[in-house]
Amino acid sequence: MLFGRSKKNPISISDKGVVDWKYGTCGYCSVGCSIEIGLNAEGKPVTTRGVGGADVNRGKLCIKGLTEAQIFEASGRGTTPLIRDKIFEDWQETDWDPALDRVASEFKRIQKQYGRDALAVISTGQIMTEEFYTLGKLVRGVIGTNNYDGNTTLCMASAVSGYKRSFGSDGPPGCYGDFDHTECLLAFGSNLPEQHPIIYWRLKQALEKRTFPVIVIDPRVTMFAQMADIHLPITPGTDLVLLNSLAHVIIDECLHDKTYIDLHCNGFDELAELVKRYDPTTAAKICGIDEDTIRHVARVYAKAGAAMSIWTMGINQSTHGSDGVCAINNLNLITGNIGIPGGTSLSITGQCNAMGTREWSSCSGLPGYRVLENEHHRQEVGNFWGVDPEFFPEKRGLFQTDIFPAIETGQIKALWIVATNPMTSMPNSPRIRKTLEKLEFCVVQDAYRDVETTQFAHVFLPGAVWAEKKGCFTNTERRVNITLPVAPPYENSKPDHWIFSTLAQRWEQGQNMHFPEDTADIFEEMKQLSVIDDSSKGRMLDISGMSHELIEKNRGLQWPMALGDTSGSPRLYSNGVFQFADGKAKLLAMPYIENNECPDQEYPFWLNSGRVVEHFHTRTKTGKVGNCNKFSPTAYMEINPDAAAELGVEQMQYVRLVSRRGDAVVLAQLTHRVPYNMVFIPFHFHECVNRLTLGLLDPYSRQPAFKQCAARIESIDQAEAARMNTELRKF
Ligand SMILES: Nc1nc2c(c(=O)[nH]1)N[C@H]1C(S)=C(S)[C@@H](COP(=O)(O)OP(=O)(O)OC[C@H]3O[C@@H](n4cnc5c(=O)[nH]c(N)nc54)[C@H](O)[C@@H]3O)O[C@H]1N2
Ligand SMILES: Nc1nc2c(c(=O)[nH]1)N[C@H]1C(S)=C(S)[C@@H](COP(=O)(O)OP(=O)(O)OC[C@H]3O[C@@H](n4cnc5c(=O)[nH]c(N)nc54)[C@H](O)[C@@H]3O)O[C@H]1N2
Ligand code: SF4
Ligand SMILES: [Mo]
Numbered sequence: 001m002l003f004g005r006s007k008k009n010p011i012s013i014s015d016k017g018v019v020d021w022k023y024g025t026c027g028y029c030s031v032g033c034s035i036e037i038g039l040n041a042e043g044k045p046v047t048t049r050g051v052g053g054a055d056v057n058r059g060k061l062c063i064k065g066l067t068e069a070q071i072f073e074a075s076g077r078g079t080t081p082l083i084r085d086k087i088f089e090d091w092q093e094t095d096w097d098p099a100l101d102r103v104a105s106e107f108k109r110i111q112k113q114y115g116r117d118a119l120a121v122i123s124t125g126q127i128m129t130e131e132f133y134t135l136g137k138l139v140r141g142v143i144g145t146n147n148y149d150g151n152t153t154l155c156m157a158s159a160v161s162g163y164k165r166s167f168g169s170d171g172p173p174g175c176y177g178d179f180d181h182t183e184c185l186l187a188f189g190s191n192l193p194e195q196h197p198i199i200y201w202r203l204k205q206a207l208e209k210r211t212f213p214v215i216v217i218d219p220r221v222t223m224f225a226q227m228a229d230i231h232l233p234i235t236p237g238t239d240l241v242l243l244n245s246l247a248h249v250i251i252d253e254c255l256h257d258k259t260y261i262d263l264h265c266n267g268f269d270e271l272a273e274l275v276k277r278y279d280p281t282t283a284a285k286i287c288g289i290d291e292d293t294i295r296h297v298a299r300v301y302a303k304a305g306a307a308m309s310i311w312t313m314g315i316n317q318s319t320h321g322s323d324g325v326c327a328i329n330n331l332n333l334i335t336g337n338i339g340i341p342g343g344t345s346l347s348i349t350g351q352c353n354a355m356g357t358r359e360w361s362s363c364s365g366l367p368g369y370r371v372l373e374n375e376h377h378r379q380e381v382g383n384f385w386g387v388d389p390e391f392f393p394e395k396r397g398l399f400q401t402d403i404f405p406a407i408e409t410g411q412i413k414a415l416w417i418v419a420t421n422p423m424t425s426m427p428n429s430p431r432i433r434k435t436l437e438k439l440e441f442c443v444v445q446d447a448y449r450d451v452e453t454t455q456f457a458h459v460f461l462p463g464a465v466w467a468e469k470k471g472c473f474t475n476t477e478r479r480v481n482i483t484l485p486v487a488p489p490y491e492n493s494k495p496d497h498w499i500f501s502t503l504a505q506r507w508e509q510g511q512n513m514h515f516p517e518d519t520a521d522i523f524e525e526m527k528q529l530s531v532i533d534d535s536s537k538g539r540m541l542d543i544s545g546m547s548h549e550l551i552e553k554n555r556g557l558q559w560p561m562a563l564g565d566t567s568g569s570p571r572l573y574s575n576g577v578f579q580f581a582d583g584k585a586k587l588l589a590m591p592y593i594e595n596n597e598c599p600d601q602e603y604p605f606w607l608n609s610g611r612v613v614e615h616f617h618t619r620t621k622t623g624k625v626g627n628c629n630k631f632s633p634t635a636y637m638e639i640n641p642d643a644a645a646e647l648g649v650e651q652m653q654y655v656r657l658v659s660r661r662g663d664a665v666v667l668a669q670l671t672h673r674v675p676y677n678m679v680f681i682p683f684h685f686h687e688c689v690n691r692l693t694l695g696l697l698d699p700y701s702r703q704p705a706f707k708q709c710a711a712r713i714e715s716i717d718q719a720e721a722a723r724m725n726t727e728l729r730k731f
Pocket of ligand 1: 029030155188189190191192194195196217218219220222234235236237238239312313314315318349350351608609610611612613614615616617707
């Protein structure tokens with residue numbers, strides 16, 4: 001008898017005619033999967049596969065990596081530079097020289113007329129590290145505006161700020177291999193199976209060999225929450241309260257590691273005093289997790305031989321994002337869980353090169369984790385580049401989220417947007433739209449011409465994308481990995497580093513500086529800068545032992561890797577020495593201050609937002625990939641069936657969602673994944689959630705609280721809704 005598929009036609013995998021495979025690193029998320037791109041006889045990239053010998057993914061890829069060969073010739077690619085005098089007018093096609101002349105002359109005009117800082121530059125987490133470095137050299141060393149930031153501020157800024165406040169430096173201290181050693185995992189605001197599928201797979205592999213408790217803290221019952229041993233459905237925005245309460249129990253029950261604290265931490269007494277106020281009974285009323293569970297989780301964590309915490313946007317995108325990160329660090333420091341196998345405080349990063357920009361772009365300072373505020377750093381970099389150190393400002397300029405309000409007030413007149421799409425990704429898009437319209441001059445540099453932000457540009461510069469160029473990305477575990485070019489830049493697009501160094505030649509200062517053409521040479525320059533001389537030996541961000549060849553051979557190398565080292569470093573702070581002058585980490589006492597826009601009678605729902613596995617951000621790539629689109633074709637809103645029943649909303653009905661900022665029309669998906677008073681919307685669709693979000697800013701990191709604001713649901717005529725939805729999607 002025949003069962004199942006054997007009765008049907010066998011599955012056939014189409015032969016793509018691959019004759020050669022080239023090495024690369026996936027260009028979507030921060031997991032950093034090693035990928036091979038298959039080329040057919042005409043040399044065209046036609047498919048991809050995971051690299052078996054690569055430590056990160058061991059042959060696996062998720063749906064995005066598996067379909068990535070389709071992004072090169074996807075519709076909407078930029079073909080040639082475009083210019084126009086006024087926004088919304090028709091574009092004129094042009095070539096690179098006139099386009100870059102126009103950019104340089106407008107930047108110079110604006111800076112002369114209104115001051116150096118009237119020009120702002122915002123960048124990304126998606127170009128290569130060598131490109132970031134070149135952009136930083138151009139902006140800091142040649143153009144000289146201090147209002148230069150990246151979309152890290154929407155994403156990783158709270159983690160950066162929290163690491164700096166606790167450990168004295170940025171840099172995630174752990175690695176994926178920690179899953180193989182840990183005895184307890186706490187995961188805050190992270191939906192690993194969908195957003196970092198291959199890290200999740202590494203976790204599952206570890207759990208197949210040994211069991212250890214997995215505890216997920218998320219207001220939604222995500223896929224991750226469903227597989228967890230304990231799920232804590234926290235009240236949005238209150239993680240700091242839970243974390244302070246966990247510390248309360250640990251200290252109260254003497255479960256902390258006194259020896260580690262004495263040797264390696266400052267600030268214990270202040271922390272112990274502060275957390276006295278966060279007894280589980282009091283905390284439970286704020287964070288919504290019952291007191292017994294808080295005590296239980298605290299004991300499980302503190303008693304585990306090695307315990308680790310991971311987190312993503314549920315923590316970072318919050319008005320207490322930076323404090324939340326420090327509180328996670330506190331938890332790990334007081335239990336001695338930093339720098340040991342299975343014991344770490346690991347921020348799961350976001351974009352493929354979210355780390356590269358932090359390390360080398362000079363966005364918030366100077367390259368190689370150097371800061372503008374340090375005179376020695378200004379001198380080191382100035383001397384190395386051949387720039388008068390006096391040219392550098394003495395403290396960092398505006399964050400991305402402060403640049404937009406500064407356009408509103410007229411302080412900033414021109415904006416250069418590199419590989420980010422703020423019209424869709426910033427909170428409160430009605431306000432962003434008005435802001436962008438106010439600019440005297442705007443340049444968008446993107447691999448795709450059809451991104452929403454381009455409509456506000458006077459010049460569009462088409463960038464080559466991903467494996468059309470050669471360079472490195474750094475992943476969540478500080479692994480520097482490489483991508484080799486498999487195709488020439490699409491039509492008349494150019495690699496971003498070429499655009500930066502060619503633009504630099506339009507300034508006299510740029511002509512006097514050296515901008516290498518080959519990214520391997522740029523990497524060599526970064527290596528030198530990572531450890532300039534004996535005074536900078538022992539710097540954490542040491543890549544002097546790496547090279548493009550070694551990186552490819554090893555399928556990625558983790559920094560620090562000093563000259564002469566034969567391998568990279570899986571962990572930081574294993575010796576208990578932190579990056580403050582006295583070598584000790586800081587335990588921080590942080591009170592919780594309630595400041596979110598909470599649901600009320602008028603707007604009774606929490607509006608939560610995030611992602612789905614099939615799409616990446618503003619869908620400039622995945623929106624054009626057949627299978628990604630097929631599995632996730634449209635924006636939708638998760639709503640609890642009980643709440644839906646009360647409002648008379650049915651499955652797959654359109655509703656009108658309203659906040660104090662704006663409204664959107666969206667399809668309802670009834671699911672118990674969200675509690676009664678919450679709705680959740682993936683942010684990938686420009687016509688939807690960021691029209692409503694508030695995005696209050698964290699005081700330290702200036703990161704928006706994308707995941708907390710209030711909304712109400714109204715019914716809407718279905719035919720009218722379908723019409724509105726189609727209109728809004730057109731933009
Ligand atoms: N498929 C896919 N993968 C991606 C991306 C993508 O766009 N698509 N983007 C990449 C990038 S740049 C990033 S930053 C990461 C993001 O990765 P994640 O942070 O894992 O993804 P999100 O869905 O934004 O948010 C995670 C969870 O935070 C929860 N949350 C909301 N409010 C709170 C709160 O107050 N406390 C807690 N504890 N949790 C809360 C949400 O319910 C949600 O389930 O993903 C990366 N990977
Ligand atoms: N409501 C809500 N909003 C959010 C979030 C949320 O959870 N909720 N998450 C936030 C987070 S964590 C993030 S990271 C941001 C992401 O927000 P964005 O950075 O705006 O999103 P992307 O779509 O990744 O934009 C990257 C752009 O770079 C282009 N690009 C890709 N590669 C290249 C290249 O090599 N060269 C050039 N020149 N261009 C390239 C792409 O086509 C795309 O237009 O969104 C934030 N917004
Ligand atoms: S997990 Fe991330 S890096 Fe790996 S294939 Fe998927 S999108 Fe690419
Ligand atoms: Mo992100």
